[in-house]
Structure formats: structure tokens, C-alpha cells
Amino acid sequence: MMSKTKELCICGIGPGHPDYILPVxxxxxxxxxxxxxxxxxxxxxxxxxxxELLFTGKLExxxxxxxxxxxxxxxxxxxxxxxxxxxxxxxxxxxxxxxIRCVPGISSFQYLYAKLGLGYENAFKTSLxxxxxxxxxxxxxxxxxxxxxxxxxxxxxxxxxxxxxGYGKAxxxxxxxxxxxxxxxxxxxxxEVLNEEFTFSLCAVIIERVTN
Numbered sequence: 206m207m208s209k210t211k212e213l214c215i216c217g218i219g220p221g222h223p224d225y226i227l228p229v230x231x232x233x234x235x236x237x238x239x240x241x242x243x244x245x246x247x248x249x250x251x252x253x254x255x256x257e258l259l260f261t262g263k264l265e266x267x268x269x270x271x272x273x274x275x276x277x278x279x280x281x282x283x284x285x286x287x288x289x290x291x292x293x294x295x296x297x298x299x300x301x302x303x304x305i306r307c308v309p310g311i312s313s314f315q316y317l318y319a320k321l322g323l324g325y326e327n328a329f330k331t332s333l334x335x336x337x338x339x340x341x342x343x344x345x346x347x348x349x350x351x352x353x354x355x356x357x358x359x360x361x362x363x364x365x366x367x368x369x370x371g372y373g374k375a376x377x378x379x380x381x382x383x384x385x386x387x388x389x390x391x392x393x394x395x396x397e398v399l400n401e402e403f404t405f406s407l408c409a410v411i412i413e414r415v416t417n
Contacts, residue, residue, distance in 0.1 A: 213271070213279045213303040215293050217286040217310020222384035223249045225311050233280050233308055241271070242282030250282075267292075268299050279303070286312035290332040290353060313409050314351045317380045320390060321411065323349065328411075333358035340412075341370050350412040360410055364398035367412065378411040379403070 214233050219225030226249060234240060240247060240255040247257050258274075260267055260281075271279065283291035287307040297305055318325045329343040332353040340350050354360055360379045367375050373396035381389045381403070391403065395412075 209302060209304045211275075211277055211279075211303045212306065213281060213296065213300055214306045214308060215281050215283060215287050215291070215296060216308040217291065217312070218246060218249065218282050218284065219311040220285060220313045220316045220384040221245075221382070222386075225316070225384050227308070227310060229308055230310065237278050237280040238276035239274060239279045240282070241267075241279060243284075246282040246284070264295055271300060272302075283310070284313075286310045286315070288312075289314065289330070290334070313353065313380075313383055316383055317351070317378065317390070317409050317411060320380070320383075321378055321392075323411070323413075325349070325351065333363075341366060341372065344372065344375070344412065344414045348414050350410075352410045352412070354408055354410060356406065360403070360405060360408055361398060361401075363410055363412075364395040367395035368399065372412075372415060375415050376413040378413075379405065379408055380410070381405040381408040383409060 216230045216233055218230060234250050234253055234255065237255055239258055240250060241258045241260055243260050258270055281292060281296060286309050287293045289312045293307060314325060314330050327348040328351055329347040330351040331338050331340060334353060334355045340352060343350055352363065364377060375395045377393060377395055377398055379391045
């Protein structure tokens with residue numbers, strides 16, 4: 206069996222602001238032959254002058270682009286941590302001619318829980334990006350729920366679902382632009398959220414279980 210001489214390293218770059226990128230990620234980027242990521246992700250490493258491949262969100266295109274590369278070492282940048290709803294699983298399943306390594310980053314759920322002074326030992330964590338999850342029933346089992354939202358499953362849609370299921374008094378923490386200077390974290394109840402008009406698009410939400 207031939208050894209794989211080419212390498213692909215998946216690096217988590219944290220919640221957004223460059224201050225939250227771990228030093229080990231910078232070491233990986235310095236040694237790379239090709240840097241792959243979304244436009245915002247690549248901007249954080251412009252000073253290294255590395256060859257870049259822009260990821261536009263199209264998975265099949267990314268698969269084809271990587272299949273045609275001969276560079277010895279490629280780094281793929283992902284938001285947050287490599288293990289929480291990132292490109293990791295897709296790359297591990299589709300890239301077979303390279304040794305794949307992962308370098309962790311600070312996840313959005315780690316960041317938001319820390320900012321709120323909360324723990325996530327008994328939390329249910331998931332993403333609503335392009336999918337649906339029966340997260341409301343999880344409130345019967347877990348102390349809190351962490352959700353990554355999208356435009357269809359917005360913070361207001363989530364609040365409406367909670368109210369409809371009798372969880373109107375549940376506390377919601379809504380985080381927008383996490384780690385950036387214009388970061389906003391709003392804490393309120395689900396029923397109160399329905400009367401708000403935040404200009405949040407994609408954001409993170411923590412729902413705390415109602416206790417009597």
C-alpha cells in the first residue's frame with residue numbers, strides 16, 4: 206500500500222475576529238503551499254502572501270478543485286472548530302489521496318457560552334443551516350439548547366416555535382457578529398422576542414430550560 210505523501214490540513218479559525226485564531230493555525234498557514242477558504246477567512250491571512258483558492262460554498266466544485274491540485278500541503282480554513290458543522294466530514298469522505306489532519310478552533314458555542322458565563326456540560330448543540338431539528342423536545346432533557354440559525358430558521362422563527370409549544374417564558378440568548386467589535390448579545394424571553402425587530406441575519410441562539 207502506497208503512503209500518502211500529500212497532506213490536507215483542516216484548520217478551525219474561531220468565531221470571526223482574528224484575535225481568536227489560535228497560534229498553531231498561523232504556523233500551519235506559514236508552511237502551506239495552497240490556502241483554501243471563503244473570502245472573509247482568507248482575508249485574515251493575506252499578510253502571508255500564500256496562493257489561494259476561493260471556496261464559494263459549492264461542495265462539488267470544491268471537490269473538483271482539490272482533485273486537480275498537486276501542491277504537497279493544502280490548508281482548508283473553516284469557521285469555528287473543525288468538529289462542529291464544518292467541512293471536515295465532507296473532506297474526509299471525498300479526499301482520498303491525501304493525509305488529512307485537523308487543527309481545532311474556538312467554536313461559536315464555546316464563545317457564546319463563555320461570554321454568558323454558562324456551561325455546556327448538559328447542552329444540546331446543533332445547526333439549522335438548511336435542515337430541521339426537533340430541538341424543542343430536547344428542552345425536556347437538556348439544560349440548554351445551542352442553535353446555529355439560517356435565514357429560514359431565524360431567531361424569530363425559533364421564538365415563535367417556542368411560544369407555540371408552551372415555552373414562551375424560556376430565556377433566549379441571541380448572539381450576532383460574535384467576537385467582532387459590533388457584536389450584539391441579546392437576552393430576553395421567547396415571547397418578548399416576537400415583539401423585537403433586530404437586524405440579525407445568521408446568528409447563534411442559546412435557549413435555557415424553564416425551571417419551576
